[in-house]
Amino acid sequence: MSIYGDRLAQLEAIVEKGKTLIQEIINEEVKTSGISPIEHFKYRIKCEESLINKLNLRCLPVTMESIYTNIHDLVGFRIICSYTSGVRTVANKIISNENIDIILSKDYIKHPKPNGYRSLHLIVKLKDSDVPFEIQLRTIAMDSWASLEHQLKYKREIKHKDLIVAELKMCADEMSSTDLTMQAIYDLIKEEN
Secondary structure: OOOHHHHHHHHHHHHHHHHHHHHHHHHHHHHHHHOEEEEEEEEEEHHHHHHHHHHHHOOOOHHHHHHHHHHOOOOOOOOEEEEHHHHHHHHHHOOOOOEEEEEEEOOOOOOOOOEEEEEEEEEEEOOOOOOEEEEEEEEEEHHHHHHHHHHOOOOOOOOOOOHHHHHHHHHHHHHHHHHHHHHHHHHHHHHHO
16 A cells, blocks of 8 residues: 555646656747757656655654645656756746646756755646646756755765765856856857748
8 A cells, every 4th residue: 555545646647747748848849949848857746755764854754644734845847958048938837837836946057066966846726736846957958966965865875975976066057057058159150041
C-alpha cells in the first residue's frame, strides 16, 4: 500500500496536466518564434523513502494530513532551457496561466545560494486541485552543475570538504558566466533574423 493512499491518482493527474501544460508552452513558442525555449523536461512523484526522510528531517509526523499540509513537492517538474531568457519566458507563461495559482517563487538565479546553486523554483497549484507542486527551471549549465553537486554532496566521507565546496562555488560562477555569454551570442544571432 502506497503512503499516498487513494490520493496517488490525484498526483498522477497533476503529472499529466503538468506535462500537457509544458507541451503547450513548447508548441506555442515554436509556432511564434520557431524555437522552443525548453531543451527537455523531467517529472516525478516523490518516492516514499524521500518523502519520509523529508518529514523526519523537519520533525513532522508521517501522516496524510502532515504530507499534504507541509510538503510542496510531492510532484516535481524540472524544466531545462537552453538560455536564461528561456527560463524567464517559460516561467512567465506558467505564472500567467489562468489554470495555475502561484504560491511561492524563489529566484536562485538572481539570488544564488551561497554554494552557487542557481535555479528558479515555483510552488504552484492547479485551480482544480488542493495539492501544491514544484516546478524548477534551469539552464543546461545550471542543471549540469546541480546534478554533479548533488552526486558529490551525498558522498559519506569527504577529506577536503572546504576545498571541494570552494571549487564547486567557483565552478558555479564560471558556468553562470558561460550562461551569460551564450545568452549574448543567442541574442546577437536573434537580432540578425
